[in-house]
Amino acid sequence: MIRILVADASSIARDVVNDGINVHRSKRYIEVDIVNNGLAALEVLKQKQIDLAFIDVNLPGLSGPEVVASIRGTKSDKCLVVAMSNSLDEQAEVSLRRNSAYHFLKKPFHQDDVSNLVATQIKMGTACPILIVDDSATMRKMTCKILEGSRFSFDISEADGAQSAIKAMRSGKFKLVLTDFHMPGADGLELAGSIRDLSSKVGVYMMSTNETSYLQRSAAFVGISGFLQKPFTPEDIDSVMHRFLQIDAPKFGKSRGMFSFDEPEMKAS
Structure with missing residues (x-):
């Protein structure tokens, strides 16, 4: 089972995320919690072990970065966090990166973008x-x-x-x-x-x-x-x-130059 949180004040954004999640429902049992404010999002993250969280940066109540900063020590402290917004200012990016957010989706995005991230979470698990x-x-x-x-x-x-x-x-x-x-x-x-x-x-x-x-x-x-x-x-x-695994690099991924040559990577079978 995969537990996913969708936190966004916009019903349109919530619907797009949910459509992307639905692509995988025929193969996996997926439990989805949908909320429209930061306090409710944090409550879900504390009560359940969320695997993947789509969190709007500009949530009312608590902002997205504030929610992400509060995840550590909860049941969901290892969840994959995807931040969403029309734009991402430097302060929000620094906070999200510092608190181990995984990726950023710039609005408007497509359900395929969401589907790909759910697929990534499945591969990781x-x-x-x-x-x-x-x-x-x-x-x-x-x-x-x-x-x-x-x-x-x-x-x-x-x-x-x-x-x-x-x-x-x-x-x-x-x-x-x-x-x-x-x-x-x-x-x-x-x-x-x-x-x-x-x-x-x-x-x-x-x-x-x-x-x-x-x-x-x-x-x-x-x-x-x-x-x-x-x-x-x-x-x-x-x-x-x-x-x-030929997965796109995340927005907030941390890496260093470890490869001494640029041979093409082999695709996992």
Whole structure:
């Protein structure tokens, strides 16, 4: 089940959002709360675990940014927040960004814009099978913790080296691999080449503490999707997933330059 909040004083805007949500009702059970002011929106967010919230910036009672700032610590503190307005001033944008809003829809928008965001939320909530490969148990544990902080959901497995990773990959289960570059025996590049022999669709991202530009040619040759420079964050994982799943980048997304070359991303199967 997906729980969605629509908070807007305009009945026209509420109808457009609801039409976009309805596109997905044949495949998912979706519970929708619709309110027309900020106080009512915050009350819903406190009482229920909302997954996706469409919140007008200029709500009466409490403004949209004020509502978003009050979400932390409620049942809905991890919900995907989409702000809506005819325009977005600097103060509102700073507040929304600071309080982890996800995206902004400029009015007037189309129901397809809403439908795409609901589809994004569904993708985020669908656990992606991922394999973490690192000879250090401590680093694997740290990587798991970072993945758990991402907006996306993961079904996480671990391998302590290339040999155990290849054995795991033969199951055909995994869509993503995060592998360390420096490992005893076969390194990350060799592992990536072996993975490519098994599948051309698996996303392979290499983790390294070192500058990676010298690996560009080898990485492109074996089909590595990109690099994650250590230390990385849950926001960096979000950026990887947006690229891998070919989801448009959000207005308030946080990312840094982690890719050392511009190879086209592979579409997840």
